[in-house]
Amino acid sequence: MRVDEQLSDEDLIRRACDGDTAGFQALVERWLPRMHRWVLGMLDDPDEAEDVVQEVLVRLYLKLGAFRGEARFSTWLYQLTRNAARDARRRTRRRERRMAPLRGDELAAPARNPAAELERHEDVTRVRHAMAALPERQREVFDLVEFQGYAPTEVAALLNLSPGTTRAHLFRARRAVRAAVLGADAPATEARP
Amino acid sequence: MTCDDARQLLLTADLAELTPGGPMPLGAHLAGCADCRALAGRVLAAARVVQAERDRPPRRAAGALAEEARRAARARRRARRRWTAVPALAAAAVVVVLLVRDGTPPIPIPPRTVETTPLVDAPPGRHVAVFETGNPAIVVVWTF
Structure with missing residues (x-):
């Protein structure tokens, strides 16, 4: 059964809560691309991202009844996604700590990222390293605007931040990442917001 | 606009402004300065690679993911009931x-x-x- 694409998120949520499988599926179809991009931005690992997306969907199914519409659905879902990504990161760190004493250089896993070829590109590697060094909020704002096409005002709503704070995070993150990309060619940075 | 001014802007401008002929005054400078244009090009190229990665769809279709999630959620709910x-x-x-x-x-x-x-x-x-x-x-x- 195809659920009407004109239905609002709230309608789909209501249907899903009433046990309508098609309602839940339509909600997933609508939000999956965005959710997947969010997770990729948070983890930068496509394999792990897919697992996290699956976990977010399980949590979504279990918690859908708790969505009261006090926040935007996008903000609520983003928070759910963020928590699942954080849990995954924590698990990965624990696993890496456990594995560290056992792992010699010859056992180091090959790059799992299918974009490994592109990653060799020096500037992309610099982007990754610079982003990894950013505070979490700055990294989130930067990734959403720069790589996922959100407007800063949309990001502010999604992350529950003021527009001014969002712009300040974006400014600092851009300056740090682009200065890293340009290396010696970057000008000395001026202290602005 | 001097190259120094342009490079300061390169660090913080929107990506759309980093193309020659883009919004003034940076776009005009880039149109006339090969060195700054090359730097802007590097920033843009790196951004496009990451953008393409973000746009990669999940391997499994939404329907399959939703169905699997429903099944896993129900199993989790049953397990929780057993424990209580x-x-x-x-x-x-x-x-x-x-x-x-x-x-x-x-x-x-x-x-x-x-x-x-x-x-x-x-x-x-x-x-x-x-x-x-x-x-x-x-x-x-x-x-x-």
Whole structure:
């Protein structure tokens, strides 16, 4: 059964809560691309991202009844996604700590990222390293605007931040990442917001 | 605009501004300065690679992911219910064991509600029953 694409998120949520499988599926179809991009931005690992997306969907199914519409659905879902990504990161760190004493250089896993070829590109590697060094909020704002096409005002709503704070995070993150990309060619940075 | 000014802007401008002929005044400078244009090109190229990665769709289709999530969620819910039943069953088992071990007949002594000051307060939303055993030193408190 195809659920009407004109239905609002709230309608789909209501249907899903009433046990309508098609309602839940339509909600997933609508939000999956965005959710997947969010997770990729948070983890930068496509394999792990897919697992996290699956976990977010399980949590979504279990918690859908708790969505009261006090926040935007996008903000609520983003928070759910963020928590699942954080849990995954924590698990990965624990696993890496456990594995560290056992792992010699010859056992180091090959790059799992299918974009490994592109990653060799020096500037992309610099982007990754610079982003990894950013505070979490700055990294989130930067990734959403720069790589996922959100407007800063949309990001502010999604992350529950003021527009001014969002712009300040974006400014600092851009300056740090682009200065890293340009290396010696970057000008000395001026202290602005 | 000098190259220094342009490069300061390169660090913080929107990506759309980093193309020659883009919004003034940076776009105009980039159109006329090959060095700054090359730097802007590097920033743009790196951004496009990451953008393409973000746009990669998940391997599994939404329908399959949704179905799998529904199944996993239900299994998780069932498992949770099982775990919440464990304390009640354990309490019942303790009552039976105490009655049998004491040598009294395995017919339970009828539960007696404590009428005076209650020995224990029931947690919010739950009930509490107090059972006496054949051994006056042992009283079983059961919340359910």
